Amino acid sequence: MAWRAASPRLGAHLLLSRHRHHRGIASCIDPSAGLTEEQKEFQKVALDFATKEMAPHMAEWDEKEIFPVETMRKAAKLGFGGIYVRPDVGGSGLSRLDTSVIFEALSTGCTSTTAYMSIHNMCAWMIDSFGNEEQRHKFCPSLCSMEKFASYCLTEPGSGSDAASLLTSAKRKGDTYVLNGSKAFISGGGDTDVYVVMCRTGGPGPKGISCLVLEKGTPGLSFGKKEKKVGWNSQPTRAVIFEDCVVPVENRLGAEGQGFSIAMKGLNGGRINIASCSLGAAHASVLLAQEHLTVRKQFGEPLANNQYLQFRLAEMATRLVAARLMVRNAARALQEGREDAAVLCSMAKLFATDECFAICNQALQMHGGYGYLKDYAVQQFVRDIRVHQILEGTNEVMRMIVARNLLQV
Numbered sequence: 488m489a490w491r492a493a494s495p496r497l498g499a500h501l502l503l504s505r506h507r508h509h510r511g512i513a514s515c516i517d518p519s520a521g522l523t524e525e526q527k528e529f530q531k532v533a534l535d536f537a538t539k540e541m542a543p544h545m546a547e548w549d550e551k552e553i554f555p556v557e558t559m560r561k562a563a564k565l566g567f568g569g570i571y572v573r574p575d576v577g578g579s580g581l582s583r584l585d586t587s588v589i590f591e592a593l594s595t596g597c598t599s600t601t602a603y604m605s606i607h608n609m610c611a612w613m614i615d616s617f618g619n620e621e622q623r624h625k626f627c628p629s630l631c632s633m634e635k636f637a638s639y640c641l642t643e644p645g646s647g648s649d650a651a652s653l654l655t656s657a658k659r660k661g662d663t664y665v666l667n668g669s670k671a672f673i674s675g676g677g678d679t680d681v682y683v684v685m686c687r688t689g690g691p692g693p694k695g696i697s698c699l700v701l702e703k704g705t706p707g708l709s710f711g712k713k714e715k716k717v718g719w720n721s722q723p724t725r726a727v728i729f730e731d732c733v734v735p736v737e738n739r740l741g742a743e744g745q746g747f748s749i750a751m752k753g754l755n756g757g758r759i760n761i762a763s764c765s766l767g768a769a770h771a772s773v774l775l776a777q778e779h780l781t782v783r784k785q786f787g788e789p790l791a792n793n794q795y796l797q798f799r800l801a802e803m804a805t806r807l808v809a810a811r812l813m814v815r816n817a818a819r820a821l822q823e824g825r826e827d828a829a830v831l832c833s834m835a836k837l838f839a840t841d842e843c844f845a846i847c848n849q850a851l852q853m854h855g856g857y858g859y860l861k862d863y864a865v866q867q868f869v870r871d872i873r874v875h876q877i878l879e880g881t882n883e884v885m886r887m888i889v890a891r892n893l894l895q896v
């Protein structure tokens with residue numbers, strides 16, 4: 488069955504390279520529409536990388552649960568390890584919109600790997616933005632080159648959506664903090680080198696939280712078993728455990744009590760990035776569906792001749808473009824430092840991750856039974872983006888943020 492294994496997996500990428508001028512007409516879902524020439528260049532570099540370096544391996548990385556360290560280091564050589572980190576510490580210094588365009592493009596090649604890269608980029612940005620000069624120069628260069636990898640540690644077994652209730656304690660002892668507690672669901676956990684950890688240095692609530700940077704190998708830092716997951720299999724997820732783990736005070740980002748605010752500022756960009764990963768998966772899935780409808784015949788003619796399926800495809804394309812506009816609008820607001828940026832990021836994450844999941848799922852449905860086979864890429868996009876509706880704040884939490892803004896409650 489070599490024909491099935493080769494063509495549907497790579498299909499999205501062969502199609503991506505020729506979809507822009509489908510039958511001589513610009514495609515209505517072209518992700519380069521409205522971008523500057525410079526942004527089109529970043530996008531082309533990222534799409535080429537996704538096509539050549541990621542797409543051919545995405546099924547194997549998923550199946551064998553491979554964390555593709557060397558591929559990510561290659562991506563970092565193109566500037567994708569610290570996309571919105573400042574250049575003096577090795578970053579690319581690009582905007583949030585540029586970042587979104589890049590993650591969307593990379594995600595067409597492997598959504599799970601790109602999503603991890605987005606978390607890594609968020610951590611590097613947090614250190615760049617809230618660290619002092621010494622911390623920036625110590626940590627950022629090796630993160631931007633992806634010689635080292637980072638994890639973001641907020642969630643705990645007893646504190647998920649109510650993140651400000653976290654209990655991991657960091658007690659001050661001279662020039663150190665002594666950490667006790669545990670984090671759950673940490674992306675990259677155990678395989679990564681740098682841990683950006685939110686922990687309690689003060690009283691209850693968000694104001695008692697600080698942000699510390701820990702390095703792998705610190706005595707008292709250990710990891711749980713690797714979780715078995717529905718998707719996101721090219722990146723490990725583990726608990727991170729602290730048992731009398733001693734961390735120098737000089738590893739604290741910002742002031743004591745600033746940790747929750749740092750964590751949330753990281754997540755504003757994180758939400759745009761994860762939504763961008765959903766856009767890439769949805770885009771690839773629309774192309775796969777488009778191709779399948781054209782090739783597959785039932786009732787004596789191509790499925791593409793069926794008006795019900797045509798209408799569903801048109802809806803998928805429309806929802807994809809609407810989601811992309813939301814994400815890019817939020818990225819611009821964040822870049823401009825607008826007051827409404829955080830809520831726009833939440834709205835974009837809510838809308839894009841819900842819509843893109845529905846698009847990928849509909850694309851799977853259009854493949855019929857073949858869509859349910861692992862020989863076909865569409866099922867992996869469905870599995871990989873399901874979790875985007877859950878993490879970096881669930882989509883219920885996104886609704887809470889939007890409602891609070893509207894009702895001022």
Ligand SMILES: Cc1cc2nc3c(=O)[nH]c(=O)nc-3n(C[C@H](O)[C@H](O)[C@H](O)COP(=O)(O)OP(=O)(O)OC[C@H]3O[C@@H](n4cnc5c(N)ncnc54)[C@H](O)[C@@H]3O)c2cc1C
Pocket residue numbers: 606638639640641642646647648649671672673674675716719724874877878879880881882883884
């Ligand atoms: C694969 C994976 C990777 C992850 N990576 C990371 C990571 O790298 N770092 C990290 O810190 N965390 C990570 N997470 C954790 C993730 O952010 C949390 O799972 C998420 O925030 C939800 O928390 P919870 O699982 O405890 O669910 P809960 O908070 O227990 O929520 C359960 C359900 O109840 C809903 N709910 C809760 N409260 C309300 C409310 N007030 N109103 C309405 N509905 C509500 C939720 O939306 C959800 O649907 C990851 C999770 C997964 C699955």
